[in-house]
Amino acid sequence: MAIPYVWMIVTSIKPIEEIQTYPPSFCVHHPTLQPYKELFSLLPMARYMLNSLFIAVVVTLSNVFFCSLAGYAFAKHHFWGRDKIFLLLLSTLMIPYQVNLIPGFIIVKNLGWLNTFYALIIPNLAMVFGIFLCRQYIMSIPNDLIDAAKIDGCSEFGIYRLVILPLIKPALATLTIFTFLSQWNSFVWPLITIHTSSMRTVPLALSVLNSQFGFGTNVAMVMAGATVVMLPVLIVFICFQKYFIKGIASIGLKG
Amino acid sequence: MRVNMPSKKSFLKKLFEQRYSYLFIAPAAILFFVFIFIPVIASLSLSFTRYNALSAPHWLGLDNYYRLFVKDPRFWKALRNTSLYVLGVVPLGISISLLLAVAIDQKIRFKNFYKTMFFMPFVTSVVAYSVIWKWLFAGEKYGLINHWLMKLGINPVNWLLSPTWTLPAIMIMSIWAGLGYNMVLLLVGLQTIPRTFYEAAEIDGANTWYKFWHITLPLVRPTLLFVVIMSVINSFQVFEQVYIMTSGTGEGVGGVLDCALTIVAYLYEIGFQRFQMGYASAVAYILFAIILIATLVNMKVVRSRFEY
Numbered sequence: 001m002a003i004p005y006v007w008m009i010v011t012s013i014k015p016i017e018e019i020q021t022y023p024p025s026f027c028v029h030h031p032t033l034q035p036y037k038e039l040f041s042l043l044p045m046a047r048y049m050l051n052s053l054f055i056a057v058v059v060t061l062s063n064v065f066f067c068s069l070a071g072y073a074f075a076k077h078h079f080w081g082r083d084k085i086f087l088l089l090l091s092t093l094m095i096p097y098q099v100n101l102i103p104g105f106i107i108v109k110n111l112g113w114l115n116t117f118y119a120l121i122i123p124n125l126a127m128v129f130g131i132f133l134c135r136q137y138i139m140s141i142p143n144d145l146i147d148a149a150k151i152d153g154c155s156e157f158g159i160y161r162l163v164i165l166p167l168i169k170p171a172l173a174t175l176t177i178f179t180f181l182s183q184w185n186s187f188v189w190p191l192i193t194i195h196t197s198s199m200r201t202v203p204l205a206l207s208v209l210n211s212q213f214g215f216g217t218n219v220a221m222v223m224a225g226a227t228v229v230m231l232p233v234l235i236v237f238i239c240f241q242k243y244f245i246k247g248i249a250s251i252g253l254k255g
Numbered sequence: 256m257r258v259n260m261p262s263k264k265s266f267l268k269k270l271f272e273q274r275y276s277y278l279f280i281a282p283a284a285i286l287f288f289v290f291i292f293i294p295v296i297a298s299l300s301l302s303f304t305r306y307n308a309l310s311a312p313h314w315l316g317l318d319n320y321y322r323l324f325v326k327d328p329r330f331w332k333a334l335r336n337t338s339l340y341v342l343g344v345v346p347l348g349i350s351i352s353l354l355l356a357v358a359i360d361q362k363i364r365f366k367n368f369y370k371t372m373f374f375m376p377f378v379t380s381v382v383a384y385s386v387i388w389k390w391l392f393a394g395e396k397y398g399l400i401n402h403w404l405m406k407l408g409i410n411p412v413n414w415l416l417s418p419t420w421t422l423p424a425i426m427i428m429s430i431w432a433g434l435g436y437n438m439v440l441l442l443v444g445l446q447t448i449p450r451t452f453y454e455a456a457e458i459d460g461a462n463t464w465y466k467f468w469h470i471t472l473p474l475v476r477p478t479l480l481f482v483v484i485m486s487v488i489n490s491f492q493v494f495e496q497v498y499i500m501t502s503g504t505g506e507g508v509g510g511v512l513d514c515a516l517t518i519v520a521y522l523y524e525i526g527f528q529r530f531q532m533g534y535a536s537a538v539a540y541i542l543f544a545i546i547l548i549a550t551l552v553n554m555k556v557v558r559s560r561f562e563y
Contacts, residue, residue: 188495
């Protein structure tokens with residue numbers, strides 16, 4: 001199961017001569033960081049990592065805020081059209097994202113957002129999945145708590161901030177993990193909206209690396225690239241693996 | 256029938272009283288309408304036009320759909336490849352996941368370690384693991400998989416440059432990648448089965464196979480249904496794996512002779528390499544229809560087969 005990962009790391013620290021020796025071996029006689037050095041000098045990897053990090057952080061924070069806010073209104077407020085609007089949101093979860101790809105591209109193009117952070121960030125600021133997750137969780141909060149806060153003179157936003165937010169932390173943790181992951185790993189949307197090299201995200205950079213060197217001799221550098229893409233996520237995952245698995249077990253949806 | 260119609264004024268007043276609710280949903284709702292609702296509708300209408308994103312769309316009626324089904328052998332190839340992929344990855348992947356889940360559900364040591372290990376592909380980028388598998392599948396003797404095949408006395412294959420083996424290679428990788436996710440969900444299902452059922456069966460002299468077939472399988476059915484549906488939906492959308500594994504072969508997104516051209520790979524090629532956006536929208540809607548039908552069929556089959 002973990003062999004591909006081990007093989008990736010092993011290859012990424014092998015000097016070229018050892019990669020070309022036969023039979024392929026898991027031992028590295030002269031480990032080297034040369035592939036990593038080459039990678040970072042060939043491509044502005046630090047810049048790409050910053051791009052990815054920036055997008056993932058902004059989108060995650062925004063989803064946590066807007067989805068919980070909307071989720072609260074859908075769960076506890078009574079307003080005209082509430083159920084119809086929510087049903088409409090929910091029904092689009094069934095539609096494969098490819099259906100949105102072409103018109104989404106056209107909209108982003110007409111807004112002049114191609115090759116900018118706007119294209120990668122703004123369409124994802126509040127995703128339906130997050131609203132659904134928050135609403136389900138907030139439904140289980142007793143109304144009495146909200147009524148009590150109202151009687152004490154709490155404003156609507158105050159109720160959200162002081163009563164709801166502290167109570168839905170587990171849901172927000174799950175939402176944070178999944179949004180961050182899906183943004184860090186996101187590939188198809190950046191692939192079609194980003195064409196300038198300085199705006200690339202890490203998976204996009206890896207794909208470029210792959211198409212240029214994938215079948216060539218510089219496989220060590222490609223493996224170094226793969227390591228760079230997944231290392232941050234793997235570290236976070238191994239530290240918080242309980243929450244990841246609990247999160248997926250409770251919602252069962254692919255982020 | 257008596258209808259309690261509020262007067263216009265009081266209706267507006269009510270809306271005003273609910274202004275906080277609308278304010279709370281406004282950011283999410285606006286984004287939803289601009290980036291999801293409008294695109295879904297626009298995609299449908301684009302699918303009846305010829306559009307290259309530069310000049311105005313030209314109305315074609317049903318021509319795009321006619322062309323796809325009647326005059327486009329590559330679309331049929333994509334449909335065939337995707338169906339093969341789904342038929343391979345879903346049953347095999349889920350059977351292995353179920354066996355693993357049952358194994359891990361026993362009282363074994365290092366349970367969490369196994370769970371973590373199997374779950375790893377779920378959190379790593381598809382691009383990254385596809386790149387790694389591409390190296391594992393490398394042709395001749397330097398690829399690890401070929402090396403092992405040779406050790407077993409099997410002739411090595413040039414996996415990703417051979418029209419026969421590209422799709423199976425991608426399927427093997429996808430099965431590996433999906434195991435953890437399916438397994439974790441199935442484990443949740445397994446844990447809802449009361450232990451007393453097994454104990455009772457043991458007293459009656461049931462063996463392991465009997466217990467699996469007559470207790471585990473029927474009771475894990477609702478979870479299984481969910482896992483099958485999710486897996487089918489995801490498998491029909493396969494793209495990134497294909498894009499990465501076939502790049503560098505000197506051919507299009509579909510690999511050598513379109514041997515791994517899937518529906519979404521074809522959509523990408525028409526829409527974003529040839530900029531035939533109307534035609535690509537038609538492909539997107541057909542994919543949507545296929546997924547919808549497959550989901551409904553799944554729900555029906557799995558329900559009726561195991562209902563008791």
